[in-house]
Amino acid sequence: MLRKTPLFRLTAVLLLCTSLLLPIQTLALTIGDERKIGEHLLYSIRKELPILDDPDISQYINSLGDKVLQNIGPQHFDYRFYVVKSSQFNAFAAPAGLVFFYSGLIESVQNEDQLLSVLAHEIGHVVSRHIAQRMEKGTVVGAASLLMAIAGLAIGVPGLSTGIMMGSMAAGQAAHLHYSREDEEQADRLSYGWMQQMRRDPQSMVDMLRAMRRITRYSLGTEVPQYLLTHPNPETRLGYVQSMLEGEQRDNQQHDYATIDNFDFLRFRYRVLIQAIDHEKLRVYCTNLLNGTTDSEQQIMAHFGLALLAARDRDPEAALHHLARVQARYPNRNILNVDRAVIFLENGRHEEARIILENAVRQNPDDMYGTYHLAVIESLRGNNSRAEQLLQRMAAAMPEYPQIYFELGRIEANRGHEGMAGFYLSKYNLYRGREKLARQYLLRASKDTTIAEKYRNEAKVLLEKVKELEKGI
Numbered sequence: 001m002l003r004k005t006p007l008f009r010l011t012a013v014l015l016l017c018t019s020l021l022l023p024i025q026t027l028a029l030t031i032g033d034e035r036k037i038g039e040h041l042l043y044s045i046r047k048e049l050p051i052l053d054d055p056d057i058s059q060y061i062n063s064l065g066d067k068v069l070q071n072i073g074p075q076h077f078d079y080r081f082y083v084v085k086s087s088q089f090n091a092f093a094a095p096a097g098l099v100f101f102y103s104g105l106i107e108s109v110q111n112e113d114q115l116l117s118v119l120a121h122e123i124g125h126v127v128s129r130h131i132a133q134r135m136e137k138g139t140v141v142g143a144a145s146l147l148m149a150i151a152g153l154a155i156g157v158p159g160l161s162t163g164i165m166m167g168s169m170a171a172g173q174a175a176h177l178h179y180s181r182e183d184e185e186q187a188d189r190l191s192y193g194w195m196q197q198m199r200r201d202p203q204s205m206v207d208m209l210r211a212m213r214r215i216t217r218y219s220l221g222t223e224v225p226q227y228l229l230t231h232p233n234p235e236t237r238l239g240y241v242q243s244m245l246e247g248e249q250r251d252n253q254q255h256d257y258a259t260i261d262n263f264d265f266l267r268f269r270y271r272v273l274i275q276a277i278d279h280e281k282l283r284v285y286c287t288n289l290l291n292g293t294t295d296s297e298q299q300i301m302a303h304f305g306l307a308l309l310a311a312r313d314r315d316p317e318a319a320l321h322h323l324a325r326v327q328a329r330y331p332n333r334n335i336l337n338v339d340r341a342v343i344f345l346e347n348g349r350h351e352e353a354r355i356i357l358e359n360a361v362r363q364n365p366d367d368m369y370g371t372y373h374l375a376v377i378e379s380l381r382g383n384n385s386r387a388e389q390l391l392q393r394m395a396a397a398m399p400e401y402p403q404i405y406f407e408l409g410r411i412e413a414n415r416g417h418e419g420m421a422g423f424y425l426s427k428y429n430l431y432r433g434r435e436k437l438a439r440q441y442l443l444r445a446s447k448d449t450t451i452a453e454k455y456r457n458e459a460k461v462l463l464e465k466v467k468e469l470e471k472g473i
Contacts, residue, residue: 041092041098049086053402054369057083065099070121085103091105092122099123114204120191125187268462270305338370361374368398375407402427424449435466435470442460
């Protein structure tokens with residue numbers, strides 16, 4: 001009997017999407033097709049991959065995406081950007097404006113402009129609908145194999161795409177599963193222009209491509225990172241981007257590029273790395289920066305990495321000491337006050353944390369990281385109404401963050417409202433990728449007359465989504 005592994009299940013979902021959305025006569029993805037496939041793919045990825053969706057991580061990567069999108073006008077899709085916990089050097093754009101960055105790639109990026117250049121490049125593929133164009137050049141079999149290739153990118157298992165594909169396609173169709181040289185040039189050209197519009201130096205594109213070239217060379221004879229398989233030939237891309245820069249220099253074009261600090265990027269990077277890599281490796285990295293770099297910004301932010309490590313080691317005094325060093329350099333960064341409050345919260349100093357968080361959220365109501373932790377404190381204090389208000393505000397801004405629904409479920413359970421507690425737990429499990437548990441709770445909530453009709457109706461809609469995902473699995 002065939003064992004249904006997670007990889008098998010994700011592939012089956014994608015094949016199902018193909019069969020449902022692409023009739024025999026269809027050779028290209030419509031906008032509607034892309035949206036539907038993207039929705040199914042996102043649920044499947046949540047089931048198979050650990051997504052780092054802490055509010056501050058999610059808000060930062062999505063704010064970078066918004067910076068690019070502000071320069072390109074109305075789009076067919078609502079773009080969403082995610083960070084995946086994986087040591088692989090990888091990023092990929094999926095149908096319907098879903099863009100994923102692996103923590104292994106983030107570990108290799110040195111500043112915000114470099115990350116922004118990769119992000120803009122991936123948006124370039126989506127804007128140009130390169131995936132849809134692959135469909136136009138293939139067949140229905142090619143469509144299925146393409147979606148299995150996307151599964152391979154999502155899972156991060158090298159060789160998956162070709163291994164499955166070769167059983168069902170002619171070898172000549174394999175090229176359709178990778179971006180062509182023309183696709184890459186178009187995405188680089190768009191990225192280059194958007195970087196200039198944002199007043200960001202396109203030289204960062206050259207820096208990233210050089211890093212990719214080094215990785216390619218070091219990978220000879222070993223496993224080549226998936227990103228370099230699907231975004232081929234960094235050497236050619238490097239020459240193309242350099243030629244654009246040299247052309248501007250010959251034409252004496254002058255650009256007033258913005259000078260920014262990398263505080264937000266480096267804080268984001270350390271928040272990702274503390275969850276993604278070995279702590280001793282991170283400790284050595286931070287210590288080496290403190291003792292060996294001449295970059296004062298990198299040096300001071302190494303204290304932030306050490307603060308996170310100390311907090312994980314349950315050493316609040318050391319954590320606060322390192323954080324104070326960072327706050328002395330960046331006294332007006334409100335998010336550092338939130339970081340300090342989180343250290344207090346994790347060590348039982350709830351009232352001190354609450355006072356800091358109240359002030360932080362008052363100064364920046366859009367800060368969902370501070371809002372979430374303030375809601376947790378209010379719930380612990382028994383102030384359920386205030387906690388619920390804060391969590392509902394979060395749900396409107398970040399509807400896919402699972403912990404919101406866990407906390408709302410706990411509040412309703414404390415109130416004795418078991419029906420509503422079950423409804424919120426269904427959403428918590430759904431966004432954690434636990435479809436079977438989600439289905440059980442949704443089925444119960446859809447029939448529970450103790451909860452309001454709008455919640456029963458929402459449960460029914462979500463239940464149908466879960467059933468679609470489970471077909472063929």
